[in-house]
Amino acid sequence: MPETKKGEPGSGDYERVICQIKGVLGARLVTEPDGSISEIHIMAVSGRNPKQIVRDVESAILVQLGVAVDHKKISIVQVELPQLPGEVAEERLSDTQGDRLRLVSINLFTRGLETEATVEVEAGTGGTIYQGHAFGPNAPEYNLRLVAAATVNALEKCCGSNWSIALEDLVWVEVAHHRAAVCAIILVTHQGSEYLVGAALADGDDRQAAARAVLKALASRCYHVND
Known part of the structure; x- marks a missing residue:
């Protein structure tokens, strides 16, 4: 070997x-x-x-x-795997929410040594807006991870008690001379856990890229992300 x-x-x-x-x-x-x-x-x-x-x-x-x-x-x-007797159907957002996610807003607030990231995500066309929060040290290099974590928090509220989501990692790469965010999240449902990855080009806005990478990770599961 x-x-x-x-x-x-x-x-x-x-x-x-x-x-x-x-x-x-x-x-x-x-x-x-x-x-x-x-x-x-x-x-x-x-x-x-x-x-x-x-x-x-x-x-x-x-x-x-x-x-x-x-x-x-x-x-x-x-x-093809055989269907197990009584197998539970895949969990999704309710039909009233739809299967589209849209990033609404991103804000960072600094209070002394602490920074708060607030991200709003809309579920469905004209649907409910969910606000996520994340807190961390007042350090510029940590802000983008806070944005990603706040996006995850918003998605947890959107999905309710059926799903649990956690941010695993957020890294930055160069793709065809463009800066891009790549994030990894862990999704836990009643059927088990799975690892999801999403990526988004920065195009001059790193905050948007960090948040959209999280949305794209969930989109790889079963949702569509609106531009």
Whole structure:
């Protein structure tokens, strides 16, 4: 087997990250003699767009392991799983809320050594507006994480008691010479937990990008994000 250098992720690290993604049942890597990845084979349940799974794999590996993987090296095989007796249907927002999310406003307030981020998210066209809050140290480098955390808090209020959401990470990357936010969130339902990743271009507004990355992460589950 190729030897993994100290500090570099091994095959087990990649497989652990990939298996956290929604719909993935298993993953195996094929590596070159120098340890670089030549192929990633993934088994997933049917029902998810395989291109979306590939994008989720690329994003998850980049966020958690700091490695950019060529999507051409990723292959997906999808299988049908039998329906379990009495299986609970997937939980969603109520029909009155709809399945669209829109970012309404972002505000930062500083009080001495503490900063509060307030984010408003609208659920459904002309629907209810949910306000989320997050508090942290008065440090400019921490503000964007507060914005992401406040967005998560708003989504928790939007989803009610059926879902629990937590911010796992927020990082910044360069994509085609553009700055972009990439966030990872953990979604917990009665069926279990899953790891979701979202990304948004900054286009000169880092706060908007941080919040929209969170919305895009949830959109990868089952919601549409309005521009």
